[in-house]
Amino acid sequence: MGTPTTQMPTAAESRQNHAAQPFTAAPPRTAIEAIDLVKDYGEGSSVVHALRGVNVAFEQGRFTAIMGPSGSGKSTLMHTMSGLDGATSGRVMFEGHDLTKLGDKQLTLLRRTRIGFVFQSFNLLPMFTAEQNILMPLTLAGAKPDRQWFDLLVRTLGIQDRLGHRPNELSGGQQQRVAIARALITKPALVFADEPTGALDSVSSAEVLSFLKSSVKELGQTIIMVTHDPVAASYADRAIVFADGNIVADVDDPTAARMSELLMREREQATRGMGAVPLPEHKAQRLRGQA
């Protein structure tokens, strides 16, 4: 591979050639990829097919939003791709490893240093203060915090006055922002964020999303974010729509209007045949970007 031929180079050869030429803009590289990823919960008649053979690659330095109805498998995709949960079959390739084959120890190390995760349910440790929670990945790794980065995170997320408080003394939105800071404190190459703005008001949400977007640009991070909010998705470079364990749409440079349209279409298709269930008005407004 890589030797000059008169034939067209393969994609892999052309990637290698680009790598050898520092002044040529490198084509985007894959940060993480799911190959035929299947996740079933339960078995027999009660089995739930949460992921039905998903194939998707996320490029390095890109911000991707994942949208789709509740129960469509978005959190399951994030959990299996990050190695937090095992897959039923298929592979997850990250930095040359198939994460589905790694042992617990290797996965823990990888997640501690290379992958950040913002949980839908925050998962803060109740006995520790906000500051201790944020620094926990570094504490566990025995690493020193970069104080400037810590300060920038807490300032941007507006939690500098809450650092000495435990999670039960914080509002939902504050807990969410602590969880975001904890995921970013190690400057991980890859960040999974499961509805990171779900508990935030629209101003804080816009601030967090702008910060995530700038961290993709400045740190070259790859961010994969689940959201129900088409406006939040419009901050991303790419948006994927999930339905019933599969990808049903994949768009570049999403706008809120385009995402609302795709979600509405998905909902219409899902309800066709089961007798259309009208969407509650506040949810319809949210999808239309009016709330």
Ligand SMILES: Nc1ncnc2c1ncn2[C@@H]1O[C@H](COP(=O)(O)OP(=O)(O)OP(=O)(O)O)[C@@H](O)[C@H]1O
């Ligand atoms: N631990 C589990 N055991 C059994 N079934 C599960 C489990 N976790 C998820 N499921 C099921 O798998 C499917 C996908 O769930 P998942 O949490 O991935 O959906 P989601 O798209 O993230 O939904 P939401 O938008 O509500 O967060 C659902 O039918 C759910 O009930």
Ligand SMILES: [Mg+2]
């Ligand atoms: Mg979810």
